[in-house]
Amino acid sequence: MTFRSIFSLACCAAALLSPASAAPRPGNAKLRDDLDVAYNTWRLHLLRSNYDGWRATTSAYRQVKVRNLAVSEKRPFPASLFRQPMAPPALAPLMYVGSVVNGPTAAATYYGKVDLGLGQEPTDSNALVLLFTHENGKWKYDQARFFNLTRLPAVKERLKRGDASVLMEQDGFQPLGKIPAVPPVCPPPKYIAKILVDCPGRTVQANVNNISLHEFDNTRLAEVISGGLRDGTNSL
Numbered sequence: 001m002t003f004r005s006i007f008s009l010a011c012c013a014a015a016l017l018s019p020a021s022a023a024p025r026p027g028n029a030k031l032r033d034d035l036d037v038a039y040n041t042w043r044l045h046l047l048r049s050n051y052d053g054w055r056a057t058t059s060a061y062r063q064v065k066v067r068n069l070a071v072s073e074k075r076p077f078p079a080s081l082f083r084q085p086m087a088p089p090a091l092a093p094l095m096y097v098g099s100v101v102n103g104p105t106a107a108a109t110y111y112g113k114v115d116l117g118l119g120q121e122p123t124d125s126n127a128l129v130l131l132f133t134h135e136n137g138k139w140k141y142d143q144a145r146f147f148n149l150t151r152l153p154a155v156k157e158r159l160k161r162g163d164a165s166v167l168m169e170q171d172g173f174q175p176l177g178k179i180p181a182v183p184p185v186c187p188p189p190k191y192i193a194k195i196l197v198d199c200p201g202r203t204v205q206a207n208v209n210n211i212s213l214h215e216f217d218n219t220r221l222a223e224v225i226s227g228g229l230r231d232g233t234n235s236l
Contacts, residue, residue, distance in 0.1 A: 039132075042058060046088055059141065102176070103177050104133055104179055105179065114146060129144060184226075197221060199218065203217045204216045
């Protein structure tokens with residue numbers, strides 16, 4: 001599921017095997033430094049409640065997605081940006097495994113005790129995947145994926161050894177490959193609403209009121225409708 005936190009964290013108990021077309025770059029020191037700086041700068045702005053800094057370091061797509069979600073839930077924005085239950089984890093305690101680059105997108109994977117600031121002792125069975133897009137000549141932070149590897153002991157051991165080849169073999173460790181189109185900026189909602197789709201083995205795309213765009217792939221999931229619902233006709 002995807003948390004409402006600005007950290008934009010997707011949590012998964014397991015990942016499915018899937019091939020990837022891009023190559024991991026575990027030995028590219030400059031790439032690692034660039035991605036680390038992009039994330040750590042973004043994280044610092046978030047912890048310091050610096051809205052202008054957050055905008056400057058966040059992908060254009062994610063900026064609008066986060067803003068639309070807050071507005072569609074009738075939460076104050078940008079004030080609610082800095083009132084999140086989770087904190088973006090520090091990278092220093094984690095082991096860098098490697099990065100995968102595909103077009104203008106990148107994914108950097110770390111292994112270890114990922115501390116989300118929830119007051120619980122983190123375990124050592126976690127992987128953190130940070131996703132970035134390359135915009136205006138620099139890497140911008142987009143979102144993160146968090147994996148509990150308890151049910152994937154072989155993947156856990158390979159990551160623990162720093163085996164970057166697993167990043168190409170396991171779904172979830174690769175970037176998107178293209179930058180998503182920036183969604184429309186939604187108006188404040190009359191009614192808060194969600195769309196629920198149950199589509200095992202299928203992909204479903206939905207467009208609500210020509211504002212709220214959704215894509216569901218082999219899942220059962222509810223998402224907040226950007227702009228909510230209004231009196232009268234609502235299109236789907």
